[in-house]
């Protein structure tokens with residue numbers, strides 16, 4: 634997989650005092666963080682904590698109610714009017730893969746991936762000169778080169794998911810956001826995908842439930858809890874046993890991958906870009922089942938704005 638076959642390079646993304654409402658209810662408030670150019674941010678939290686809401690807010694699918702987003706120095710203010718003004722430029726700045734997106738069954742794999750090139754095409758201008766290389770690199774990155782001519786209708790669930798990720802890669806934007814991108818993927822493709830995203834040089838934001846993969850592949854993690862960013866920073870610093878227990882209601886410990894050397898810091902292991910420190914989770918048997926945080930109610934659940 635040649636994860637570096639791409640032309641876009643990441644840009645800084647900063648979020649200031651963001652508030653995002655859905656259905657008249659404030660889901661997230663006081664959200665501020667910075668994602669340095671070319672780095673990887675994982676967004677984590679229990680079910681209902683607002684991970685999808687945050688990503689949808691950042692791309693403008695659910696325009697934030699207040700606050701601002703700074704994309705490489707260009708400030709986007711809140712509100713639906715600003716979102717509409719920004720919509721066209723957004724396609725050149727951010728690609729987004731939502732949680733359950735599927736490619737159109739009537740398209741071939743290569744055709745579905747080439748839809749990512751739409752923002753680069755001018756009406757009536759015919760061929761997009763960058764299309765072939767971008768689509769080929771994206772197919773290679775998700776291991777679907779051999780299936781380019783196949784109908785999407787004939788793909789497995791995981792292969793379909795890789796097609797929509799390839800479409801986002803072909804869009805060739807400096808920022809890429811993915812909502813639970815490892816869903817439907819087998820173990821090796823989970824690792825390959827996160828490795829490719831991390832090595833891509835783009836600014837990458839993804840939501841994920843697998844805290845160990847966050848530990849390995851994210852430069853920073855934002856922990857959503859009680860309606861805001863409860864903690865932010867490198868996973869090795871953020872994932873203390875206390876925080877993991879408080880937010881996720883499980884116990885945890887950091888262990889070092891066998892054969893990864895004995896250094897204390899999270900340096901790359903030979904042959905892998907990943908952090909050699911792993912986060913092991915377990916559920917304490919004497920836990921009261923009701924204490925698990927099945928649904929994060931948020932700070933002001935029910936507050937209408």
Ligand SMILES: Nc1ncnc2c1ncn2[C@@H]1O[C@H](COP(=O)(O)OP(=O)(O)OP(=O)(O)O)[C@@H](O)[C@H]1O
Pocket residue numbers: 655656657658660678679680681682683684685686687929
């Ligand atoms: N259209 C909507 N209208 C009102 N509330 C919504 C809407 N969509 C989501 N919510 C609420 O927003 C909150 C956050 O949902 P969100 O989907 O962002 O959570 P999540 O962290 O992505 O969850 P999961 O891990 O289950 O995917 C939840 O309380 C949810 O019920």
